[in-house]
Amino acid sequence: MVLSLRCFSTTAAAYKVGCAMVKPIHHKVKIKKKLLSPRFPELKLDPSDVKSPHFRPYLTGPDRVKDFYHNTLKQDLLLIGYRHDQIDVEGVKRRHWDMTSPYHLNRPLRKPRGQVVPSPTIEARNWKNIPQFETITLNCWVKEAKLYPQLAVAAALELQQITGCRPEPLYAKTNVPTWKVRPGMKMGAKITLAGKYASQFLSTLTEIVLPRIRDFKGVSNRAGDRYGNIAFGLQPEHIKLFPEIENNQDSWPHTFGMDVTLHTSAQTDAEARILLSGLGIPFTGSERVPKTLLKDVKEEAEKDEVPVKEQEAEVKSESQA
Amino acid sequence: MSSVSKGIWSNFARRSQSLALRNRNLQKALLSPTLPHGPVSLKKRSSKDKYQSPIGMDEIYPLAYQYLESQSEKTYKKIEEIEKQLEEVADSTTKSQLKDRKTQLEVDAEVNNPEIIYNSLFGTNSIDRTQPVYRHYLEKQWKDYGRMLIMQRLETLAVIPDTLATLDPQVDVRLKFPGNNIERWIEPGDILSSNATCRPPSLEVIEFKESKNDLYTVLIVDPDTPDVENDSFSTTLHWGLKNVALSNEDGVIDAKKLVGNPEYEFVSYLPPTPEKNTGNHRIAVWVFRQAEGKKVDEGAVERGSFDIRKFAEENELTAVGAHLWRSVWDRNTENVRKMYGLGRGRIFSRDRN
Amino acid sequence: MFSRLARRQLPAVRQLQQARLKRSKAGLNPDAQRVVTQLSVMSAGRKMPKMLKLCNEDYVKHKTIMKAWSVRRKEQIREEEEVLKKQYEGMKEASEDLKRVNERLFELSNRHEYGKRFPLELRVPTEYPARQVWYYDYVRKREE
Numbered sequence: 037m038v039l040s041l042r043c044f045s046t047t048a049a050a051y052k053v054g055c056a057m058v059k060p061i062h063h064k065v066k067i068k069k070k071l072l073s074p075r076f077p078e079l080k081l082d083p084s085d086v087k088s089p090h091f092r093p094y095l096t097g098p099d100r101v102k103d104f105y106h107n108t109l110k111q112d113l114l115l116i117g118y119r120h121d122q123i124d125v126e127g128v129k130r131r132h133w134d135m136t137s138p139y140h141l142n143r144p145l146r147k148p149r150g151q152v153v154p155s156p157t158i159e160a161r162n163w164k165n166i167p168q169f170e171t172i173t174l175n176c177w178v179k180e181a182k183l184y185p186q187l188a189v190a191a192a193l194e195l196q197q198i199t200g201c202r203p204e205p206l207y208a209k210t211n212v213p214t215w216k217v218r219p220g221m222k223m224g225a226k227i228t229l230a231g232k233y234a235s236q237f238l239s240t241l242t243e244i245v246l247p248r249i250r251d252f253k254g255v256s257n258r259a260g261d262r263y264g265n266i267a268f269g270l271q272p273e274h275i276k277l278f279p280e281i282e283n284n285q286d287s288w289p290h291t292f293g294m295d296v297t298l299h300t301s302a303q304t305d306a307e308a309r310i311l312l313s314g315l316g317i318p319f320t321g322s323e324r325v326p327k328t329l330l331k332d333v334k335e336e337a338e339k340d341e342v343p344v345k346e347q348e349a350e351v352k353s354e355s356q357a
Numbered sequence: 358m359s360s361v362s363k364g365i366w367s368n369f370a371r372r373s374q375s376l377a378l379r380n381r382n383l384q385k386a387l388l389s390p391t392l393p394h395g396p397v398s399l400k401k402r403s404s405k406d407k408y409q410s411p412i413g414m415d416e417i418y419p420l421a422y423q424y425l426e427s428q429s430e431k432t433y434k435k436i437e438e439i440e441k442q443l444e445e446v447a448d449s450t451t452k453s454q455l456k457d458r459k460t461q462l463e464v465d466a467e468v469n470n471p472e473i474i475y476n477s478l479f480g481t482n483s484i485d486r487t488q489p490v491y492r493h494y495l496e497k498q499w500k501d502y503g504r505m506l507i508m509q510r511l512e513t514l515a516v517i518p519d520t521l522a523t524l525d526p527q528v529d530v531r532l533k534f535p536g537n538n539i540e541r542w543i544e545p546g547d548i549l550s551s552n553a554t555c556r557p558p559s560l561e562v563i564e565f566k567e568s569k570n571d572l573y574t575v576l577i578v579d580p581d582t583p584d585v586e587n588d589s590f591s592t593t594l595h596w597g598l599k600n601v602a603l604s605n606e607d608g609v610i611d612a613k614k615l616v617g618n619p620e621y622e623f624v625s626y627l628p629p630t631p632e633k634n635t636g637n638h639r640i641a642v643w644v645f646r647q648a649e650g651k652k653v654d655e656g657a658v659e660r661g662s663f664d665i666r667k668f669a670e671e672n673e674l675t676a677v678g679a680h681l682w683r684s685v686w687d688r689n690t691e692n693v694r695k696m697y698g699l700g701r702g703r704i705f706s707r708d709r710n
Numbered sequence: 711m712f713s714r715l716a717r718r719q720l721p722a723v724r725q726l727q728q729a730r731l732k733r734s735k736a737g738l739n740p741d742a743q744r745v746v747t748q749l750s751v752m753s754a755g756r757k758m759p760k761m762l763k764l765c766n767e768d769y770v771k772h773k774t775i776m777k778a779w780s781v782r783r784k785e786q787i788r789e790e791e792e793v794l795k796k797q798y799e800g801m802k803e804a805s806e807d808l809k810r811v812n813e814r815l816f817e818l819s820n821r822h823e824y825g826k827r828f829p830l831e832l833r834v835p836t837e838y839p840a841r842q843v844w845y846y847d848y849v850r851k852r853e854e
Contacts, residue, residue, distance in 0.1 A: 042519075044583050044590055062517040063524055065508040072506055086762055086772050095783075104834045106790060112828075114794060120805035120820050163794035186745045193748045202752065239834060306824040314828040325824045333820070351825040386767040398766035410768050418771050421778035428781060469781075471774045479766055 094231070101169075101235035101315065109314045110166055116310055117161040121334040127155035156263065158303045158329065167264065167302035167311045172234045174199065176294040177206060177224040182216050191292045192225035197280050199237055203227040224292070241296070242316030245270075245277045254320030255312075260305030266312060267297040304329060306351070323351045360388040361419040364426045365433055366470050375485035378472045387471045390415035398479070425469045432466035460567065464493045486563070486605045496565040499529045507679060510546040516641045516681055519580045520592065520665050529563040530644050530678040535612065548637060548683045551690045557596060557626035559611035562603055562644055562678065572647040573601045574674050575610065578665055579629055579684075581638040583705070594663040595640065597624030599653040623655050629684035630694050632702040637683045645674035 081088035130145035181188040203225040275291040302308035378384040467490040477494035577596040
């Protein structure tokens with residue numbers, strides 16, 4: 037008897053298999069079970085629908101930092117970043133195996149030369165990739181919180197007071213017996229600001245806080261993570277200059293310092309600094325730019341190549357202060 | 358009070374009247390900044406009295422309306438250009454491309470009109486399906502629910518591949534049985550009593566493309582008829598309709614239409630009467646679109662051992678929609694069998710030797 | 711019998727209730743009370759705005775307003791991109807011309823500008839400008 041024939045008497049036995057089997061599907065329609073369920077009809081709505089519980093109004097007021105960027109900075113940044121005949125600077129990518137061994141087959145690719153993770157390709161400047169200020173991350177790690185856990189709560193409250201957004205707690209991840217740190221201890225708070233909250237924080241920072249720090253020279257020109265995000269620190273006494281804290285000094289007998297990271301869509305730190313200087317962040321110190329970035333113009337054929345010795349080059353940056 | 362509409366959306370010289378709201382009070386509410394007659398859509402007196410519109414909406418709404426209306430006017434200009442091109446062009450492929458483009462633009466021109474949004478959100482049963490914009494909204498709703506539901510049921514109940522191999526759904530098929538107290542649209546896969554299914558169902562086929570006079574074939578089959586000799590199952594044809602002309606205005610196949618056009622029915626309706634202990638029988642309704650201008654010339658087809666795949670292939674039928682319900686033996690089955698003169702049904706029992 | 715049982719259990723119940731009363735917040739020491747207050751400031755309870763309940767007409771109006779707003783924004787983004795594209799193409803054309811006319815000037819103009827900074831005096835405009843908008847006799851501080 038043909039096994040594929042469905043039997044009237046012994047249907048179940050004929051179809052029993054000895055291993056787990058994924059049933060085949062005979063059509064191409066994507067089925068979202070959530071939409072078929074009769075439960076929670078509101079949750080099926082699109083978040084942009086006012087009846088959805090996920091609805092949040094956005095762009096409810098003018099944002100002067102954003103307007104300034106679009107009306108003034110963007111065109112200037114395109115002009116500053118433009119280089120004629122610019123070419124993409126290839127990043128260091130993962131390498132293929134040379135296939136000398138049969139075990140190379142289906143192996144994950146080799147690490148990039150000299151680093152663990154691949155670096156992105158730097159694209160030539162055009163009208164679509166002009167650097168843009170995106171988000172701010174405030175990271176407040178309180179060392180003393182390992183002895184006094186309530187300080188982590190106070191730090192979170194400080195972040196909320198300054199930014200008007202809800203912070204999320206930070207927990208210790210490592211076990212260091214000498215420091216008395218164990219995984220799971222609440223050690224502070226962090227917050228990521230975007231949109232109007234980021235603009236608000238940035239203007240408070242550049243117009244009220246930074247100008248009143250006595251010994252502040254500017255953010256170091258060496259700061260940055262290579263891919264367009266610039267970070268610097270604020271000391272506990274600098275936090276006291278935020279108007280939300282300053283006007284309520286009795287409630288803040290001691291404040292906590294924090295790390296501020298300014299995230300931009302710039303492809304390199306040097307571009308990010310140009311953008312941030314336009315938004316009112318002063319920079320100080322000498323700047324170094326990777327040599328590969330300086331030679332990103334199409335070479336003429338007859339020009340003889342000068343061998344590049346050093347990896348980075350000092351760039352004279354205009355003094356600001 | 359003056360209307361917020363100053364342009365194309367209040368001009369019905371070239372637009373269909375069905376693009377407007379039928380209820381005058383509702384229309385007035387959507388065409389004025391505030392609600393002149395209060396919240397008409399609220400039914401309870403107390404909630405009507407309590408209701409307040411959101412603050413500031415009366416100032417912004419006219420601006421938003423006029424902005425979208427001006428966008429729509431631009432789209433109508435484009436449509437006019439395409440109409441001019443259509444008159445000049447003779448090539449058939451270009452012509453069909455232009456027609457598609459025109460339909461798309463007709464949707465774009467009206468898709469943001471508040472009256473149309475209201476109609477398609479809250480008045481789905483009575484909207485004019487000849488208008489592309491309404492068909493657009495109907496299709497969206499169908500894709501978000503009806504299409505997924507029928508495909509899920511067809512798959513889980515293994516109607517595909519037990520009857521036809523697969524289905525690429527293009528039309529929404531709705532089904533209901535006349536009489537008694539269950540005159541409602543049947544959800545695909547419901548188990549219905551033999552009493553409910555004893556008379557032929559009425560179907561509604563909703564096309565989402567423009568359809569003037571397409572011909573359809575409808576087959577209702579039961580793939581679970583026991584075939585004891587071969588120790589297997591066979592398919593029975595319960596109802597066969599051919600050359601049914603349907604369009605966007607009228608997609609209904611009901612008793613009235615069948616009485617008027619007796620040539621549609623080539624196999625009369627046989628109600629599903631499952632024999633005892635044969636389990637649930639899946640009764641699959643298949644809707645086929647016939648090839649353009651091609652008629653099906655089938656005489657009387659044998660009901661038992663019906664091969665639906667062969668039938669579809671021989672007559673060049675494309676399956677475009679499906680529906681299904683399930684029937685099971687119940688205490689009324691014998692009555693239905695008697696009504697149709699089918700004789701007493703067999704009773705199966707487990708053979709224990 | 712039940713009533714007797716109940717009467718016997720009654721004091722115990724009362725005692726339990728008293729024990730509950732003792733565990734009120736009033737007994738917290740000031741430091742713990744402080745943390746409780748801080749946490750309650752951060753908690754989300756009672757801070758969620760009420761959901762809008764709209765009648766069908768207003769719901770459609772709301773949808774219309776949101777749609778018009780999004781269409782307008784899309785339009786603005788497209789316009790801005792067009793301007794930038796024109797600027798880019800203009801720069802490209804000008805550089806091409808300069809390269810043909812004068813190689814030296816072209817090389818000068820085509821240097822990278824990585825150290826460039828916007829002047830610190832550049833301000834993000836405010837809606838309410840200062841009383842004195844511009845310092846006409848401003849002299850930039852000399853660096854030593």
